[in-house]
Amino acid sequence: MKPARHAIETGRRAKNASASNQPGCSDCDLHAMCLPLGFSEHDLERFDALVEARLPVPRGGTLFRMGERFESVFALRTGFFKTTRVASSDQRTHVVGFHMAGELLGLEGIGNGCYTCDALALEDSLVCVIPYLRLEAMCREIGELQRQFHKIMSREIACNHERILLLTRARAQERLAAFLLNLTRRLQARGDSPAALVLRMTRHEIGTHLGLTLETVSRCFSRLEDAGVLQVRQRQIHILDRDALQGLVHP
Amino acid sequence: MKPARHAIETGRRAKNASASNQPGCSDCDLHAMCLPLGFSEHDLERFDALVEARLPVPRGGTLFRMGERFESVFALRTGFFKTTRVASSDQRTHVVGFHMAGELLGLEGIGNGCYTCDALALEDSLVCVIPYLRLEAMCREIGELQRQFHKIMSREIACNHERILLLTRARAQERLAAFLLNLTRRLQARGDSPAALVLRMTRHEIGTHLGLTLETVSRCFSRLEDAGVLQVRQRQIHILDRDALQGLVHP
DNA sequence: CGATGCCTTGAGACTGATCAAATGTAGTGG
DNA sequence: CCACTACATTTGATCAGTCTCAAGGCATCG
Numbered sequence: 135m136k137p138a139r140h141a142i143e144t145g146r147r148a149k150n151a152s153a154s155n156q157p158g159c160s161d162c163d164l165h166a167m168c169l170p171l172g173f174s175e176h177d178l179e180r181f182d183a184l185v186e187a188r189l190p191v192p193r194g195g196t197l198f199r200m201g202e203r204f205e206s207v208f209a210l211r212t213g214f215f216k217t218t219r220v221a222s223s224d225q226r227t228h229v230v231g232f233h234m235a236g237e238l239l240g241l242e243g244i245g246n247g248c249y250t251c252d253a254l255a256l257e258d259s260l261v262c263v264i265p266y267l268r269l270e271a272m273c274r275e276i277g278e279l280q281r282q283f284h285k286i287m288s289r290e291i292a293c294n295h296e297r298i299l300l301l302t303r304a305r306a307q308e309r310l311a312a313f314l315l316n317l318t319r320r321l322q323a324r325g326d327s328p329a330a331l332v333l334r335m336t337r338h339e340i341g342t343h344l345g346l347t348l349e350t351v352s353r354c355f356s357r358l359e360d361a362g363v364l365q366v367r368q369r370q371i372h373i374l375d376r377d378a379l380q381g382l383v384h385p
Numbered sequence: 386m387k388p389a390r391h392a393i394e395t396g397r398r399a400k401n402a403s404a405s406n407q408p409g410c411s412d413c414d415l416h417a418m419c420l421p422l423g424f425s426e427h428d429l430e431r432f433d434a435l436v437e438a439r440l441p442v443p444r445g446g447t448l449f450r451m452g453e454r455f456e457s458v459f460a461l462r463t464g465f466f467k468t469t470r471v472a473s474s475d476q477r478t479h480v481v482g483f484h485m486a487g488e489l490l491g492l493e494g495i496g497n498g499c500y501t502c503d504a505l506a507l508e509d510s511l512v513c514v515i516p517y518l519r520l521e522a523m524c525r526e527i528g529e530l531q532r533q534f535h536k537i538m539s540r541e542i543a544c545n546h547e548r549i550l551l552l553t554r555a556r557a558q559e560r561l562a563a564f565l566l567n568l569t570r571r572l573q574a575r576g577d578s579p580a581a582l583v584l585r586m587t588r589h590e591i592g593t594h595l596g597l598t599l600e601t602v603s604r605c606f607s608r609l610e611d612a613g614v615l616q617v618r619q620r621q622i623h624i625l626d627r628d629a630l631q632g633l634v635h636p
Numbered sequence: 637c638g639a640t641g642c643c644t645t646g647a648g649a650c651t652g653a654t655c656a657a658a659t660g661t662a663g664t665g666g
Numbered sequence: 667c668c669a670c671t672a673c674a675t676t677t678g679a680t681c682a683g684t685c686t687c688a689a690g691g692c693a694t695c696g
Contacts, residue, residue, distance in 0.1 A: 219546065219550055221550055221554045222634070222635045223554065223555065223559060223634055223635055224554055226554070228550055228553055228554060230546050230549065230550070241538075241539055241542055242539055242542045242543040242546060243539070244535050244536055244538075244539035245536045245537070245538075245539035245540035245542075245543055246539075246540070246543065250543050250546065251546065270528075270531060270532065270535070273524075273525070273531065274524075274525045274526075274528070274531065275525075277521075277525070280521060280524065280525065281521065284495050284521070284538070285495055285496045286496070287492075287495075287496075287535070287538040287539070287542070288492055288493055288494070288495035288496035288497075288538070289496035289497070290542050291492055291493045291496075291538070291541050291542060291545065292493040292496055292497065292501050294542065294545035294546070294549065295470065295481050295493060295501065295502065295545070297549055298481065298545065298548060298549060298552065299470055299472055299479055299481070301549065301552040301553060301596060302479055302552060302593065302594070302595070302596030303472045303474060303475055303477070303479060303596070304474060305651075305652090306651075306652065308474060336673090336674065336675090337674075337675065337676095338674080342553065343553070344553070345552060345553030345554070346652075346653090347652075347653060347654080348674085348675080349652085349653080349654085349675090349676085349677085350651090350652055350653075352674095352675060352676055352677080353652090353676085353677080355675095355676095356676075356677085368660085368661080368674085368675080383473070383474060384473050384474055556683075556684090557683075557684070587641095587642065587643090588642075588643065588644095589642085589643095597684080597685090598684075598685060598686080599642090599643080600643095600644080600645085600684090600685075600686085601683090601684060601685075603643060603644055603645085604644080604645080604684095606643095606644095607644070607645085619642085619643080619692090619693075620642095
């Protein structure tokens with residue numbers, strides 16, 4: 135088991151990143167969804183001290199890799215990530231999840247002491263490094279933090295159940311519709327338009343995420359465009375008829 | 386949101402079940418996988434007091450239902466459960482997971498304050514009811530408990546990732562092979578034979594769990610029997626060639 | 637012994653995978 | 667700025683795996 139190297143190999147310097155010119159949690163507008171939700175000013179300051187570094191990860195850079203020793207969880211401050219795993223059977227890389235600002239990465243590493251997937255930046259990102267041992271200790275001191283941490287882990291489980299349900303029951307078009315709705319819903323919670331989005335990932339990445347081939351994904355996009363539900367121009371997607379899209383998921 | 390009623394509606398009496406004649410955690414041989422893993426004698430006693438009831442749930446009984454208010458997590462002491470959800474699209478019930486002794490149920494309820502699936506006993510079971518608020522408080526006092534709780538949540542996430550991977554990449558036969566290997570591995574950890582098992586669930590339940598129809602499940606069983614990998618007699622399964630089964634998952 | 641639910645097996649339909657080719661886009665270096 | 671390359675996307679034709687529908691066999695339980 136190799137030690138975690140964060141994004142160092144990508145040419146970034148983790149330590150420098152924690153320099154004092156970095157803005158802390160108080161300046162971050164992600165309170166509403168991140169770990170320090172509903173904190174008092176005082177607790178926020180304590181939590182702020184817990185964050186080891188604000189680590190920039192360039193597009194294509196790696197945050198952690200499967201098998202590395204687990205030491206920290208990561209809060210995504212800005213940017214966009216994918217987590218991937220190589221399937222033991224076909225040796226192909228599958229996308230486990232896509233992650234955006236305010237979300238926590240690396241939680242699945244706590245159980246076995248090592249990360250079980252790779253985390254790759256799909257655009258230039260800024261990540262808050264939260265050493266797990268310190269987080270654990272602070273959870274014992276700040277009840278709000280403990281509660282919020284448990285909620286986040288629990289929601290992760292519930293979301294995975296949703297995805298499993300989608301994969302076991304839904305046809306290609308329904309999967310893609312649900313994927314787009316999920317994505318826009320999360321983006322909307324961050325202030326983006328619910329009707330327009332720019333995909334950060336390729337058709338192939340969407341495909342492995344949904345259990346489809348890239349050709350099928352492309353065809354579904356085309357079909358939804360023909361039906362007047364979407365406007366598709368490469369990765370620029372406009373949702374013209376959100377109700378229709380929703381209807382594909384709940385017929 | 387209705388209040389949780391545990392298995393009361395099935396004709397059981399939750400409160401009686403907590404009578405003093407019930408054996409505590411000290412007598413339970415599931416330490417090795419349950420919450421109080423590696424506890425000192427003293428901590429074990431404290432944790433024991435936290436368990437509100439040892440609740441019997443008869444076969445077919447309900448432990449909790451989707452939408453009920455979340456109040457407790459449940460440790461399965463003996464027996465076998467399935468958790469299910471009704472897919473919003475096709476209105477059909479899908480099996481989210483199967484659960485056996487030593488496993489925790491209800492974790493996905495923490496995030497939103499209500500359970501997000503139904504939990505049904507597939508055989509007569511005994512369940513330890515652990516009120517979440519008290520668990521939270523005790524996690525702040527017993528570091529070992531906190532760590533173990535986080536590990537269990539984290540493993541749940543990692544296991545779900547495994548399943549998602551299986552559903553996105555694998556063909557029917559591979560899914561069934563992986564399912565059987567997973568089941569026997571978990572049973573083996575509890576002292577059962579790795580070569581023989583009695584399925585607690587129907588072909589249809591396996592099917593919805595794996596994203597297949599019951600006919601496909603049945604055909605896969607037959608094919609694996611013809612290939613000399615399994616011996617199948619209704620729900621009695623003998624694994625004749627474990628390597629071959631493993632080979633289907635890692636070709 | 638009949639009834640019920642569970643399981644097996646077969647035939648045909650359909651979805652999505654695979655293979656193949658053309659087009660589009662971005663990045664590179666002359 | 668353009669030619670060139672690598673990669674991403676679209677679209678078509680064919681094929682395989684799984685679903686659906688249907689029928690019959692097999693256990694269990696009253």
